[in-house]
Amino acid sequence: MTLAIFDLDNTLLDGDSDYLWGIFLAxxxxxxxxxxxxxxxxxxxxxxxxxxxxxxxxxxxxRPLSEYPMTELQVWRDRFLRERIEPIILPxxxxxxxxxxxxxxxxxxxxATNAFITAPIAELLGIPHLIATEPEIRDGRYTGEVxxxxxxxxxxxxxxxxxxxxxxxxxxxxxxxxDSHNDIPLLxxxxxxxxxxxxxxxxxxxxxxxxxxxxxxx
Numbered sequence: 657m658t659l660a661i662f663d664l665d666n667t668l669l670d671g672d673s674d675y676l677w678g679i680f681l682a683x684x685x686x687x688x689x690x691x692x693x694x695x696x697x698x699x700x701x702x703x704x705x706x707x708x709x710x711x712x713x714x715x716x717x718x719r720p721l722s723e724y725p726m727t728e729l730q731v732w733r734d735r736f737l738r739e740r741i742e743p744i745i746l747p748x749x750x751x752x753x754x755x756x757x758x759x760x761x762x763x764x765x766x767x768a769t770n771a772f773i774t775a776p777i778a779e780l781l782g783i784p785h786l787i788a789t790e791p792e793i794r795d796g797r798y799t800g801e802v803x804x805x806x807x808x809x810x811x812x813x814x815x816x817x818x819x820x821x822x823x824x825x826x827x828x829x830x831x832x833x834x835d836s837h838n839d840i841p842l843l844x845x846x847x848x849x850x851x852x853x854x855x856x857x858x859x860x861x862x863x864x865x866x867x868x869x870x871x872x873x874x
Contacts (some may be wrong), residue, residue, distance in 0.1 A: 659814075659827065660756035661842075662769040662783070663834035664774060666748040667852045669741070671872060673777060674717060674769040675700045676740045684732065687720055704855065706837060710808045715800070718791050720790070721772060722800035729798075737776055745780065746776070748872040753781055762825070766816060766832075766842070768808040772798070787815045813856070814840045837861065 665672040678696035683687040695716060702708040721729060755761060764785035766779050773787040778786045794802040807815045820826060831848035832839070837857030843849035851862035851869045862869050 657760070657761045658760075658829040659825065659831070660753075661733035661766055661830065661846065662749075662753070662834040663832075663836065663839055663852075664765050664777065665769060666835040667833055667872070668746060668753070668765070668781065669777075670746050670828075672700065672745040672769075673741060673773050676752075677736060677773050678717065680736050680740055680828050681720055681732075686724075686732065688795045688807060703838070706857065708808075708838075710806050710811075711802075714789065716759065718770065718798065718802070719800045721770075721791055726798075727795060733772065733776065734751075734771075737780070741777055742780065746872045750781070751874065752874075753783065757782070761831075766807060766812050768812070768838075769808060779815040781827060785819075787819060788814070809838050809840045812839065813845055816842065817849075834858070841866070 660667055665674065675696060677864050680694060681687045682692045682696070686740050686874045699708060699713045701717065714837045740774050753763065761787065764787065765774065765781070765783050766787040767774050768789055771786065772791055774788045775786055787807050789806040789808070790803040792799045792801040806815055828845055829849060830846040832843055832846040832849045834843060835850045835852050835854050835858065837855055840858065840861055849862070851858050851867055853873055854862060854869060859869065
């Protein structure tokens with residue numbers, strides 16, 4: 657079967673779910689608002705600039721998950737999905753996903769954002785396969801640490817390679833849609849790389865390589 661792979665944040669969504677989750681927690685008083693929003697903005701800026709230390713960011717972003725019981729976290733997440741995520745799912749993104757579904761492709765989201773946030777978003781989009789950064793769980797609670805390799809930059813390639821081996825699949829005919837220069841390592845591995853409303857770095861690279869550039873906005 658042919659894989660159709662989608663980045664999530666700023667590709668299928670008109671925004672970044674990880675960043676918005678941080679703002680949501682700050683506004684809800686779950687975390688120290690001023691400090692958290694300042695650090696959240698810094699990490700987001702470093703992500704855009706390509707200088708993000710993913711392990712530093714994950715220590716920051718996963719810590720709130722370790723400080724509250726799972727039931728309380730799920731209540732907040734349900735509200736977050738309703739208020740912040742459902743309104744920013746791009747209609748044209750839904751259309752793109754449905755075109756691949758009708759074509760019989762195997763649908764996958766691959767994202768650096770953690771699975772606590774992204775698994776229900778994948779369900780909203782009807783995308784059955786998800787590779788995301790996995791927060792570690794022990795005794796029914798998050799520890800604040802990462803389980804395994806974060807799916808970020810080259811980590812996306814490694815995580816996908818492992819998934820392909822486990823599922824007896826390859827990248828023949830595969831496509832990958834992304835907005836970010838951080839995803840160039842994976843875009844270069846698939847047969848049909850597509851830049852979606854790309855950032856400056858990806859736009860320049862896609863133009864040089866002759867990759868399609870599309871917009872799911874407007």
